């Protein structure tokens with residue numbers, strides 16, 4: 001049996017987790033701890049990279065101690081250290097990578113760099129009902145919106161992606177225009193619950209392109225136009241209607257393009273991952289559309305949709321199990337703030 005200690009620090013969450021791998025059995029999450037910086041960045045309306053790095057410095061070791069204590073283990077019980085190498089904020093990545101590689105060097109352990117999006121993609125393997133390969137993956141986070149064909153661990157083919165803003169960015173920027181706090185996605189979703197999704201006619205960019213590609217920049221501009229029209233002090237119902245219409249536009253595009261990718265690949269399994277995967281309306285619409293087509297949809301557990309250490313430790317464990325891990329032992333490392341998943 002091998003134990004993987006994983007570190008995530010690519011943006012505004014510090015996450016640490018311990019996963020056990022035993023032969024061919026599905027790897028098991030033993031313990032995890034997470035600190036979200038949302039409250040700290042909220043005052044600035046978005047992530048302040050320098051503050052993010054400094055906070056990761058403060059949190060990472062106490063979180064690692066917490067994970068080991070939850071597991072009833074100590075550092076010598078760990079066999080492999082994994083960390084997010086990218087993509088993400090350079091300074092934030094350097095903190096997690098630096099701590100992980102230093103720990104590995106001090107303990108004479110191998111250190112394995114992991115792609116953040118691979119973590120998201122494989123996070124449904126932390127659920128009680130993990131998917132089987134191959135599947136289509138809809139990766140919808142704050143920085144990425146991609147449809148991929150996944151044939152196995154490490155086998156990722158990009159079918160389509162956004163040409164400008166990510167879906168999470170569209171949620172966040174629209175929410176900001178509506179005066180909601182950072183990160184806007186969940187706030188906008190909550191407000192949308194009381195709104196009429198047909199109240200405003202908003203653009204669905206590239207909806208009929210016939211390709212699994214996305215564009216959300218135009219939507220944000222359309223929301224801005226509506227915000228200007230409704231004036232400085234709109235009533236709550238007007239705001240809720242605009243929030244619901246915005247969410248409906250984003251969700252319709254995500255559902256339609258996912259169906260397109262499923263049709264093009266002929267696959268009958270869809271995995272949804274990344275922060276926007278927590279959106280209830282997206283889940284509801286995807287479930288309904290996929291049920292009609294005999295497609296199974298897998299989601300990570302709600303708490304594991306946004307960034308966390310468990311998905312990094314799990315991705316490392318799945319790689320280790322399949323002989324796909326190429327860890328380093330020389331104490332050297334580099335981070336990759338921009339990094340294409342298809343090149344992993």
Ligand code: KG4
Nearest residue numbers: 141142143168185186275276278279306307
């Ligand atoms: O995957 P994630 O935690 O971080 C990145 O790797 O980017 O995703 C964060 C994104 C943010 O844009 C956030 O607003 C969005 O996920 N998000 C949501 C919801 N929960 C998180 N968007 C819509 N509805 C939600 N319930």
Ligand code: ZN
Nearest residue numbers: 120141306307
């Ligand atoms: Zn993420």
